[in-house]
Amino acid sequence: MAASIPEKIICDPYRSKRLLFRALEENEKDDAFFNKLCLDPQVTFMASPAPSTPMSAVALKELRKDFEKESLIAVVICKQPESADVEAEPIGIVTLAKTRMAHHRNAELGIMIMPDYQGKGYGPESISWILDWGFTWQGLHRIELGTFEMNEHAQKAYLGMGWVVEGRKREALFKAGRFWDIIIMGILASEWKEKRRAA
DSSP, X not given: OOXXXXXXXXXXXXXXXXXXXXXXXXXXXXXXXXXXXXXOHHHHHHHOOSOOOOOOHHHHHHHHHHHHHTEEEEEEEEEOOSSTTSOOEEEEEEEEEOOTTGGGTXXXXXXXXXXXXXXXXXXXHHHXXXXXXXXXXXXXXXXXXXXXXXXXXXXXXXXXXTOXXXXXXXXXXXXXXXXXXXXXXXXXXXXXXXXXXXX
16 A cells, blocks of 8 residues: 655645746736846846946846756745735745766756845745755756855855855956856755754
């Protein structure tokens, strides 16, 4: 007789306490949201190593195509609506990207949240959700990220969640007239599970 699965682990895998996670659709609303997010100067300053240049509609379309092609998962972060008849509001995107180490069950985290929704705990909540997805449901062993030296708020949040600083690419990034380090952080499945148990 097959072992039964505890009911508490059969849950909606695309929901957290305050957020919903859904696919990025091919429609005008999601196209407009993706473009707005990728063109926001505050978001790109903190999240993208690419030079700050104007992007055409064609370039944005190619960016989205590459973005989805390289991802194990790429989802829109939405605030849960107060009632079922209200559409969930998109506030950002979180991804796990393939790396050259994918066959060793490695992936790379990426996250972008619109400025109006930063500093409200939505970033850590989204990251917690995608770490659970990667480690618990997909069997990943290690997830890494790169964050910029000037983004001290993000570094503090990652360290508080159990991420470990694994190295620095010294003065690898030129923004706002000076060079900055890129800080490499990582977390293992065992470390995340221990952090969850302790919480």
